[in-house]
Amino acid sequence: WKPPGSLPVGPLPRLPTWEWPGGVGGIYTVLQTKAKITSDEWGENYFLMGPYLEQNVRTQVELIDPPHPAVRRTIDSMNAKGCKVYFGRWLIEGGPYVVLLDVGATAWSLDRWKTELWESCAIGVPWYDREANDAVLFGFLAAWFLGEFVAQCEEKPFVIGHFHEWLAGVGLILCRTRKLPVATIFTTHATLLGRYLCAGSVDFYNNLHAFNVDKEAGDRQIYHRYCMERAAVHCTHVFTTVSQITAVEAEHLLKRKPGEGLGKFSAMHEFQNLHAQSKAHIQEFVRGHFYGHLDFNLDKTLFFFIAGRYEFSNKGADIFLEALARLNYLLRVNGSQVTVVTFFIMPARTNNFNVESLKGQAVRKQLWDTANAVKEKFGKKLYESLLVGNLPDMNKMLDKEDFTMMKRAIFATQRHSFPPVCTHNMLDDSTDPVLNTIRRLGLFNSSADRVKVIFHPEFLSSTSPLLPVDYEEFVRGCHLGVFPSYYEPWGYTPAECTVMGIPSISTNLSGFGCFMEEHIADPSAYGIYILDRRFRALDDSCTQLTSFLYSFCQQSRRQRIIQRNRTERLSDLLDWKYLGRVSRRGAGSPPPCPSGPPPRPPWEPTPWGEPAAVRGRHGGWLRGAEGSCGDGRRGRGMGRSWPSPP
Known part of the structure; x- marks a missing residue:
């Protein structure tokens, strides 16, 4: 639906600095996966707005001239007044247009804009908070762009601005204080105060009603940020959250109840069986990493993983490590032949790759080259022998030089130390929570351990010399994603597992877990295990998680294949074609513009009958x-x- 003669623009501003287009975080995932279906519907009237980051723009954005005259005039006008505004196409599926604002180029206006923010909203931003100052700069530039765009249009346009998170909230506040003709939507993916409270190990969900939010924000020196977030929530026409559990959190901490929590993800509908192909790449890495201690059968090895921001308690890394130690004990005492290799993919401060990790991959490659050389020589002699009609003499197929070369390769695999737990050199090794917990639990990758741990403190990339796979390929190659989060407003990592057909463990404190419990009678039968972290003590939750892991290890290969097929069938529940229509209804609220589109009939995903x-x-x-x-x-x-x- 498009009003005649209008130029709808939405959703617009998005989170600045690290979320766009750096590839980190849930908001990046939302907009990247949403772009295809939204671009198909809105066409050239759909724009994204974000900060200009040169190192990312060079590889992810094609800078072009704006196709709309009004947008072109807007950019020219702002650039003539000292701003630096760029226009391009984001090189992802759907290829949406992007408007990029260089916040550094207008830093000279910071004091003046902060004064205006104080006079209009009584929100003061301290000089030392660089992130908040960048949010002010970006917000004023975004509001400037929207206002200038409306002024440059010959006919009155229908403009929708969809703002994500508090860092983009200043732009929304200014749209309302300046009375711009822009319909606004604000989506919170996680409340600012909620993140800080959960990181402080408080009983968060059972005390939501009791928090003195002003005092808690002040004690953590984020009161100005909290004010920016709360002002945006109360100024917006439509307020949405990414899940029902975040809606409850927002009602208590931000003092406004959204119409309905919304899960947002895109199902790619890629149901090809790529698991075996991707698993082979991970197995190659494991062969090199555990050289000299490769005394376990890779055909009976399961790959588990946890990925996300390095929030040790919020992401559940603490309870996961404890459960792995208990799983290790159960597998050992029961004489299981199954080995579990667990990856922790969480970015931390490092200075380089671990030399021992690099050496392992070099040794693996050397062995592969040696085996190929011997294979070529063996194959040629075998061919010549069969060609003349003789059975080959196996004692003469390889000469002394070949045996010497193979012995050298075997000696190169000898290792007297355990395989490294961490693939990189950590800057804070002695205080790192993951490494300290591993030391306390004794998970040192010894030969007796049935559970091996690999901490990869860097996001995955196909250009890495260590583990050259992209995140999507890595997920497809694993058997189980484990995300026992204590604080997870939605949970894109288990959602990504679902659309790729990979079973996962989530919690009833995550939006994804609550969503699946609401829509599926028996989530575990579809490979969605829901851990109870709300109504159980921590030790009981850890016991339940251990039970999930151990029961998964007891499955046969055929059972895992059947479960993966069932998991893939849930993709329609996470498709933007389904969730986007719920989102466009504004969470049950009336359209912010009187001429908004009429409601569409509800859509039902394809039913599944088993189990x-x-x-x-x-x-x-x-x-x-x-x-x-x-x-x-x-x-x-x-x-x-x-x-x-x-």
Whole structure:
């Protein structure tokens, strides 16, 4: 739907500095995965706005001239007044347009703009908070662009600005204080105060109603940031969150209740079986990393992983390590032949690759070259012998030189130390929480351990000399993603696992976990394990997590294949074609513009019949799934029967 003669622009400003286009964080994932379906619908009227980061723009953006005359005039006008505004196309699927604002080029206006922010909103920003100062610069530039764009349009445009997180919130506040004709939407992916409180090991969810939010923000020296976030929440026309559990959090901490929590992800519908191909790349890395101690069968080895920002407690790395130690004990005492290699993919401060890790990959490559050389010589002699009609004499197939070369290769694999736990040299090795916990639990990758741990403190890249795979390929090659988060407003990592057909463990304190519990009667049958971290003590939650891990290790290869196929079938629940229509209704709120589009009929994803019924968006069982559950469960744990969708 497009109003005649209008130029809708939305969603617009997004989180500055590290989220765009650096490839880190949930908001980057939202906009990247959402771009294809949104671009298909809005076409050339869909723009993204973010900060200009030269090192990322060089590789991810094609700078072009704006196709719209009004946008071109807007950029020329701002550049003539001392700004640096760039226009281009983001080189991802969908190829959306991007407007890039150089905040450094307008730093000379910072004091004047901070004064205006104080006079209009009574929000003061200290000089030492560089991130907040950048947010002010970006917000004023975004509002300037929107205001100038409206002025440059010959006809009154219909403009929607969708602002993500507090760092983009200043632009929204200015749109309202300056009374710009822009319909605003604000989405919080995680409240600022919530992150700080959970990182401080407080009983967060059971005390949401009791927090003195002003005092808590002041004690943590983030009161000005909290004010920026709360002002944006109360100024916006439509307020949304990424999950229901974040909606409850926002209601107590930001004092505004969103209409409905929304999960946002894009299902890629890539159901090809790439698991074996991707797993082979990981196995090659493991062969090099564990050279000299490769006394376990890779065909009976499972790959687990956890990935995300390095928030040790919030992301559940603490409980995961404890559960791994217990799993190691269970596998050893029960004589299991299964080995678990667990990857921690969390960026931390490092100065280079670990020499021992690099040496392992070099040794592996040398062995591969030696084996290939011997294979070529062996194959040629075998061919010549068979060609003349003789059975080969195996004692003469290889000469003394070949045996010498193979012995040298074997001697090169000897190692007297354990394989390294960390692939990089850490700058804060003695205080690093992951490494200290590994030392306390004794997970040193010894030959007796059935659970091996690899800490990769850097995001994955196909150009890495150590583990040259992209994150998507790495996920496809693993068997289980483990995300036992204590604070996770939505949870894009388990969602990414789901659309790639990889089982995962989430919690009932994450938006993803709550969403799946609401829509699926038996999530574990579909490879979605929901850990109870809200109503159980920490030790009980750890025991439950250990049980999930151990039961997964007991599955046969055929059972894992069946489970992966079931996991892939949940992709429609996470598709923007489904969630985007819910999002466009503004979480149940009326359209911010009177001439907004009429509501569309609800869409239902394809039903699946086994092994348990899947609930639709309205709470009813999807048609075709009735009677498939087999145990009469309806509205499990909700205390009411579920109506059928209209």
